[in-house]
Amino acid sequence: MSIKKKEIFVLNEKEEKNKNIMLSETLLTFFLFSGMLLFLKDFSYSVWCLAAAFSVGIIVIILHWITGKSEEAEGRMKMVLYISGIVIFVVTITMTTQGFLYMADCFLGMWNARFQTEATLFAVRSSAGVGSVILWGLFSEVIVSFMLSQIKKNNIYGILILMIPAAAAGLILGQSDMWLAVILSLAGFFGIFVVYSTKNRTFGMRGIFSLTVIAVLVGGISLAAGGYKKSAELEQWKEKMVEDIEKIRYGEDTLPKGDLRKAAGLLDGEDETLKITMNQPQQLYLRGFVGGSYEGTKWSEFPYSAYEGDYEGMLQWLKNNSFSPLSQFAAYDKINAEVSGKNSDYMRVTVENTGAYRKYVYLPAVADAWENGVDHKDWNVESKSFFGANRYQFQVPEGQATADGMVPGSWLGNPSGDSQTEYVNAESVYHSFVVDSYTEIQDDLKSRIMEEFFQGDKTPEEMDFDELTTQIRQGLRNHIRYTETPEELPDEDVVSWLLDGEKEGNAVAFASVAVMAYRAAGYPARYTEGYHLSDMDAGDAADAGEKELTLTTKNAHAWAEVYISGLGWMPVEVVPGMYTETYTDQLVEGKPSYRVNEVRDDSGADTADEGTEGGTGIEEQKTVRKYDWKTVLGILVLILYAMFILYLILELQRALRKKIRKNQKKQSAAEGFLVEWYVAEMEKIFLIGRVKGDFSDPTALYDKIKEGFPGIRPEEYFRACELIQKYRFGGIKLQAHELRVLKGITEKFEKCLYQKQHFPGKLKLRYIYAR
Structure with a gap:
């Protein structure tokens, strides 16, 4: 086989692997996303909320799969989704607020039923239905994009941050059957294990077969255990969990609490x-x-x-x-x-x-x-x-x-x-x-x-x-x-x-x-x-x-x-x-x-006739202090919305600045000044990291750099310095593998800078310096 044919074969094999990886990522995202939605279905206003969420989620998954072959196309697609999501949210904020309050009511209502509390529900308007549909659509767009990014990074913890609260809310508070949500979620997590444990992260038919076996196995177990209907064992587990939580909060109750079969223990001990x-x-x-x-x-x-x-x-x-x-x-x-x-x-x-x-x-x-x-x-x-x-x-x-x-x-x-x-x-x-x-x-x-x-x-x-x-x-x-x-x-x-x-x-x-x-x-x-x-x-x-x-x-x-x-x-x-x-x-x-x-008012309570002397004035007094605490919560919701909008604006300006820097890098590469671009980036990182000195002599800065960036090995740093001097003083154009050295150490400098920061510093890096 000639060298040229061998190179074409290797390229085709690499493209095929990338295609398999992209396919696996989209399928796993679909499994996990579907499982999450089904866990939360009891919090939806109607079936249209789930329909909107599934539709938007599938569209986003397909767009990521189509544009995944080109980094530039994928970046543009993300930017369009991001800006369109912000515009829709801002334009429909009054309706989405009602949708959010309805979801809060669902949560509070189910929490009251499960834990026998008395949290008062919010008053929602008729626009809550439309607002819920829009909110679930926006919610799915964000979740799908986040899940895809975490799967690409093989970051199982990022996905767990989403899935654990959703599963807990559905299994503990939800009233619907959750067996399908469990199947899809397990399939997604097992699929991640299968994909990322195979050589070169390939998927192919073996991965599809593995996920099929997992889905059939989990589904069979669930059906055999009665998962297709409301399980008495699950309800008992929920009740036991409530008891355990109350035991942690309030201690052990030695009284029978109405259980007549525990009467013998009423006077047990002398504690x-x-x-x-x-x-x-x-x-x-x-x-x-x-x-x-x-x-x-x-x-x-x-x-x-x-x-x-x-x-x-x-x-x-x-x-x-x-x-x-x-x-x-x-x-x-x-x-x-x-x-x-x-x-x-x-x-x-x-x-x-x-x-x-x-x-x-x-x-x-x-x-x-x-x-x-x-x-x-x-x-x-x-x-x-x-x-x-x-x-x-x-x-x-x-x-x-x-x-x-x-x-x-x-x-x-x-x-x-x-x-x-x-x-x-x-x-x-x-x-x-x-x-x-x-x-x-x-x-x-x-x-x-x-x-x-x-x-x-x-x-x-x-x-x-x-x-x-x-x-x-x-x-x-x-x-x-x-x-x-x-x-x-x-x-x-x-x-x-x-x-x-x-x-x-x-x-x-x-x-x-x-x-x-x-x-x-x-x-x-x-x-x-x-x-x-x-x-x-x-x-x-x-x-x-x-x-x-x-x-x-x-x-x-x-x-x-x-x-x-x-x-x-x-x-x-x-x-x-x-x-x-x-x-x-x-x-x-x-x-x-x-x-x-008496007359019976709208609340169902018997009240004095309004014509009686000393009448209570029901309709007037019903509103007294009814929404006092809701006013505080309403203000908190508005504050949260304002913070969310601020977050969206900050993320948008960060994405735009990173896009500008990326274009500058492309332009520098086209004009033959890519080395200077890397040098300028490293100098910016040094300034942010408070490394002071003569940047024209980078070898003399190593002691300060070692202190500010402890993760950088000396051989890496001095190798990069040699390449810069080779370009600047020798006038020699660097090869592709040498440019990758500069790229690698620049990214490592940035990573070390981020890791050494506390939370405020990380926020400053992300939104002020757009790193």
């Missing part, structure tokens, strides 16, 4: 939990977990759907009207003091959490003015701190602890004055929700309880609250024998099981049956766990003059809470030996004891 400081020790029921839904073997918090429909916006409306179900008694007590002229004596209580679960701010039902906590629906108070509440304060009225002995004021039935009327109107709204939500019980269980507990001459409707409670306590004593460590409860309806003959149980069992008994009788009730400072322990501490009391896991407790009309949720003790049989008449009803003329 310190809470330190309580108060001037006059008294009985406290410190509420933690609250269960509203009974599911046979456990109590659960109400699903968020319970606060939708007719009661959509109720809690926000109550908040706007200064009514909180968690501090209802304190609000009532203040108004009652104005009516009766007798003020309750309040005292300050300090709690230090030394071993309890830190998610909750443990408070009694009568607490007011607490710190470091936020209302969690109408259930309990949760810490505002990321790692939970370690120390907080609140105030309580002296002597008030349980429902025993509480008589609601007569003014509740005939309010007068603005404060009374507003309180009664708000309480009526919440009372309607309580009756609709906290009286649920299965028909067969209700019938069973009625037979076991209410066989006397009076029906529950004919009993007052003290008679009813006495009847329930007696029924509990007949069916359950108290023990601290009962046997493990069965995997069946626990309340029904406890009613079969004589059973053993602790406070968890007594409270569970009591709640269902109150509900069977028509009274709103719920299951509560927390810590109990007993009247006896408080009395002993007071007699000893002690103001600081330490609770341990032996003070863990479960009790029933009953809603008392006008007063709110109050604890009722049902464990034998922890209550006395003394009562006064109570006003506790399964139906509101009083009603005001």
Whole structure:
């Protein structure tokens, strides 16, 4: 074979390899990009967002593949995409902003559902749909270009920066099936491994066959494991992950949290939990977990759907009207003091959490003015701190602890004055929700309880609250024998099981049956766990003059809470030996004891008629403080957009300056001054790197260069100096391989300069010097 034919053969083989490499890069980009989009599909406004993203992404991939043979053509194509993307973004910024807010709403909504938080959503306009389509198209253009650049550099970490958050968002928060996204992503990552582990980075048929085998294998495993549908194992993994995150944040929760099968561990150990400081020790029921839904073997918090429909916006409306179900008694007590002229004596209580679960701010039902906590629906108070509440304060009225002995004021039935009327109107709204939500019980269980507990001459409707409670306590004593460590409860309806003959149980069992008994009788009730400072322990501490009391896991407790009309949720003790049989008449009803003329507003809440004196003015007050925090977030979004636009401008000017420098290099090469161009570039780099001296004698600068550019070897530097002197003083034109030496050391100088900079210096190099 002649030399010429051999050279042509080598060139053709090289072109074929380059073509294979380009093909592999485009295919791998398509796999990874498609996988990423499918992970994020639940965040899209509609299927048109995905269609726009796929279309733009495929077009960009094809353009890169077509122009990849020519560095100049590819550079022009990137510039056109870059400028067109900026123009589209700036022109449609109002719509894309709405699209961005919609995506944020999707994230917040799914986060709320997964982690049971209450982040408020943004208000988006009708342009959110079009804005989302445009945003997803621009998003895909950026992602595809970035992925291609990272694959060309064989930088797996750059791709992981994109894929890990997308996969986490889809698998953890998403509601759709993710098996196809997993297949495509794995195919892309395995493909990268296959391509870059082969000789000369060739792809060819072997690479295509490998990716096909990988796709079939992963797809088969996914289908066999049930990946084609919502996997119960995946949902369990998500729940377990949430528990692990909360354990890291708040510590271990030793309470059952409504799981009746864990009742035996309620009083396990004697570990310190809470330190309580108060001037006059008294009985406290410190509420933690609250269960509203009974599911046979456990109590659960109400699903968020319970606060939708007719009661959509109720809690926000109550908040706007200064009514909180968690501090209802304190609000009532203040108004009652104005009516009766007798003020309750309040005292300050300090709690230090030394071993309890830190998610909750443990408070009694009568607490007011607490710190470091936020209302969690109408259930309990949760810490505002990321790692939970370690120390907080609140105030309580002296002597008030349980429902025993509480008589609601007569003014509740005939309010007068603005404060009374507003309180009664708000309480009526919440009372309607309580009756609709906290009286649920299965028909067969209700019938069973009625037979076991209410066989006397009076029906529950004919009993007052003290008679009813006495009847329930007696029924509990007949069916359950108290023990601290009962046997493990069965995997069946626990309340029904406890009613079969004589059973053993602790406070968890007594409270569970009591709640269902109150509900069977028509009274709103719920299951509560927390810590109990007993009247006896408080009395002993007071007699000893002690103001600081330490609770341990032996003070863990479960009790029933009953809603008392006008007063709110109050604890009722049902464990034998922890209550006395003394009562006064109570006003506790399964139906509101009083009603005001109401209308139902758009939010679904029952409100006072606008014509009633002292009406609440719902429509006006609904907007109060509704968007306060959103205003701050809106400003932050605008700042982020401004920063993004600034970033685009900086990137554009950098690209233009690099393009100008590249053209200058071509012109210098065409005119035979390429060596001078390299010398000028090195001198600029030296000046940026603060190397000072006589640049006309580069050999004398080595000591300073070695200090400023430690990565440069002496033989490399002096070889470059020889070539420059050969050109300048010898007048000898350098060969191609000699010019590559100058090119290589110039690039190495630039790389060393970049590596030695801190973050501000790197920004300066990128945007001020356009390096």
